[in-house]
Amino acid sequence: MMHQRQLLLPSPSECGELDKRAASIVPVSRLMENAGRAVARAVRQHAAPCRVLVLCGPGNNGGDGYVAARHLMQAGWSVTVAALAPPRAGGPAAEAAEKWTGPVVPFSASEAGRADIVIDAVFGAGQNRPPSAQIVTVLAAARRIIAVDMLTGVDGATGALLCDLPAAEMTVTFVRLKPGHLLYPGRQYLGEVICADIGMPEALIAEISCLTWRNEPGLWRVPEMTAESHKYTRGVVSLCAGASMPGAARLSAAGARASGAGLVRISAGAQAAAFRLGPPGLIVDAEPLSELLEDERRKVWICGPGLTTDEVGEVLPMLLDAARTVVADAGALGWAAGKPEKLKGVAAITPHLGEFTRLFGKPGSDRLGAAREAAHLLGTVVVLKGPDTIVAAPDGRAAINAHASPALATAGSGDTLSGVIGTMLAAGMTTWDGCCAGVWIHGEAGLRSGAWPIAENFDQHLGAARDAAIQLGK
Numbered sequence: 001m002m003h004q005r006q007l008l009l010p011s012p013s014e015c016g017e018l019d020k021r022a023a024s025i026v027p028v029s030r031l032m033e034n035a036g037r038a039v040a041r042a043v044r045q046h047a048a049p050c051r052v053l054v055l056c057g058p059g060n061n062g063g064d065g066y067v068a069a070r071h072l073m074q075a076g077w078s079v080t081v082a083a084l085a086p087p088r089a090g091g092p093a094a095e096a097a098e099k100w101t102g103p104v105v106p107f108s109a110s111e112a113g114r115a116d117i118v119i120d121a122v123f124g125a126g127q128n129r130p131p132s133a134q135i136v137t138v139l140a141a142a143r144r145i146i147a148v149d150m151l152t153g154v155d156g157a158t159g160a161l162l163c164d165l166p167a168a169e170m171t172v173t174f175v176r177l178k179p180g181h182l183l184y185p186g187r188q189y190l191g192e193v194i195c196a197d198i199g200m201p202e203a204l205i206a207e208i209s210c211l212t213w214r215n216e217p218g219l220w221r222v223p224e225m226t227a228e229s230h231k232y233t234r235g236v237v238s239l240c241a242g243a244s245m246p247g248a249a250r251l252s253a254a255g256a257r258a259s260g261a262g263l264v265r266i267s268a269g270a271q272a273a274a275f276r277l278g279p280p281g282l283i284v285d286a287e288p289l290s291e292l293l294e295d296e297r298r299k300v301w302i303c304g305p306g307l308t309t310d311e312v313g314e315v316l317p318m319l320l321d322a323a324r325t326v327v328a329d330a331g332a333l334g335w336a337a338g339k340p341e342k343l344k345g346v347a348a349i350t351p352h353l354g355e356f357t358r359l360f361g362k363p364g365s366d367r368l369g370a371a372r373e374a375a376h377l378l379g380t381v382v383v384l385k386g387p388d389t390i391v392a393a394p395d396g397r398a399a400i401n402a403h404a405s406p407a408l409a410t411a412g413s414g415d416t417l418s419g420v421i422g423t424m425l426a427a428g429m430t431t432w433d434g435c436c437a438g439v440w441i442h443g444e445a446g447l448r449s450g451a452w453p454i455a456e457n458f459d460q461h462l463g464a465a466r467d468a469a470i471q472l473g474k
């Protein structure tokens with residue numbers, strides 16, 4: 001099982017905090033030696049011996065570059081170094097540069113173009129502004145790039161692109177991945193991302209004030225079935241259905257059932273007859289919602305899939321008045337467009353980027369920060385869906401999900417997700433844990449669904465996906 005601490009995604013500034021604390025225990029020069037050696041090892045495993053140019057910046061990222069160059073040369077590779085600027089005198093990078101005895105060439109596009117592989121050690125965690133045109137031109141001339149810590153031009157905190165970039169084949173980072181390694185658009189420029197252990201004391205990692213994690217089992221635990229389980233302990237999920245888009249509510253209900261809810265009931269009102277033609281295990285209620293809400297066992301409600309904004313307006317305020325745990329999706333998000341405060345009181349919202357924008361405005365290049373702000377503003381968990389789904393809690397915690405597949409990008413897939421999240425909450429998980437687990441299980445089902453699935457296919461894999469989450473979380 002992954003420990004929560006192993007899943008931390010420190011931002012570059014949190015890494016700076018870590019480096020400062022570490023300095024009194026492990027000399028930075030030793031961490032740098034380990035980092036550079038790890039880069040050289042990764043390069044040797046990745047490619048056959050060839051001509052390598054190491055581009056070194058003035059900071060510690062450049063320092064790692066000088067160390068990597070030395071180790072590759074010692075392994076018999078043909079290596080040259082080009083320095084953007086000399087390292088700060090007296091620092092660990094200057095020490096590493098002094099130990100470089102091989103050829104130094106100009107920091108130029110022609111040198112980059114001559115090399116078989118360019119190692120980018122220009123800037124890493126210290127990037128605080130866009131790279132100059134000179135740096136962009138030199139990187140663009142490279143045939144193959146391997147990045148040290150982070151590709152120059154990708155913001156490690158947000159995954160935002162700071163300039164036009166060629167893609168790296170591989171990125172070797174240290175200690176922990178950073179948010180920018182998982183967040184798009186940066187993620188698609190990093191190639192394979194490897195995280196090397198460089199001897200940073202684990203106890204120090206537990207001390208930094210980082211509230212961002214990779215979304216994997218271990219961050220949360222999914223309840224198991226026990227011999228005494230009954231349908232109410234497994235959890236009851238209720239949904240509101242509408243007249244015009246019955247499919248969405250049915251997909252959401254199917255997602256809830258297939259991910260292990262004990263009982264799923266759909267409040268269909270006048271549409272009950274139509275819903276009763278659906279799967280026999282789905283319980284369809286025709287009674288008015290006010291009557292259904294008298295049953296206190298029906299705590300968790302999904303509101304939005306398949307509902308028009310008018311229909312949401314009729315039911316969502318009633319659910320909130322009755323203090324239900326509400327997962328608001330689709331139509332419920334449209335109902336609150338431009339007035340997100342209408343959603344105060346719901347447990348979780350699950351917008352895709354378009355819905356998020358209609359609620360809160362364009363998130364800009366820092367979606368992680370925007371999701372956190374939205375969660376804080378509403379006091380609800382925000383699941384900002386996409387290839388790098390972000391789950392943000394009002395208290396500042398955030399998880400980034402990389403466990404998914406573009407196979408999920410098919411209409412109805414979001415409805416399935418709201419059902420899975422409903423099941424996790426009905427099983428007794430906290431809202432934050434349940435949303436994170438739901439997103440991971442949905443991603444796992446997508447990964448198991450083969451090529452080009454339709455939303456209905458995910459259901460067949462949700463049980464196994466939940467089981468995988470249980471087993472991996474042990």
Ligand SMILES: NC(=O)C1=CN([C@@H]2O[C@H](COP(=O)(O)OP(=O)(O)OC[C@H]3O[C@@H](n4cnc5c(N)ncnc54)[C@H](O)[C@@H]3O)[C@@H](O)[C@H]2O)[C@@H](O)CC1
Binds near residue numbers: 174
């Ligand atoms: N996290 C860790 O535990 C370790 C990190 N190490 C390395 O240290 C790196 C961080 O080192 P630094 O903090 O020195 O930062 P960088 O080497 O990334 O940047 C150095 C300096 O460049 C300047 N700068 C940033 N963007 C610029 C731009 N676009 N144009 C011009 N100048 C710019 C900054 O002001 C900064 O002072 C990491 O990326 C990693 O490679 C390792 O050496 C050792 C251990």
Ligand SMILES: Nc1ncnc2c1ncn2[C@@H]1O[C@H](COP(=O)(O)OP(=O)(O)O)[C@@H](O)[C@H]1O
Binds near residue numbers: 389405
């Ligand atoms: N490229 C992708 N890679 C991984 N997951 C994706 C990708 N695109 C979309 N998804 C996931 O698919 C689901 C789509 O949900 P949504 O946009 O609400 O669609 P719909 O409303 O049609 O159901 C979300 O869970 C989202 O995270």
Ligand SMILES: [K+]
Binds near residue numbers: 121122150
């Ligand atoms: K770099």
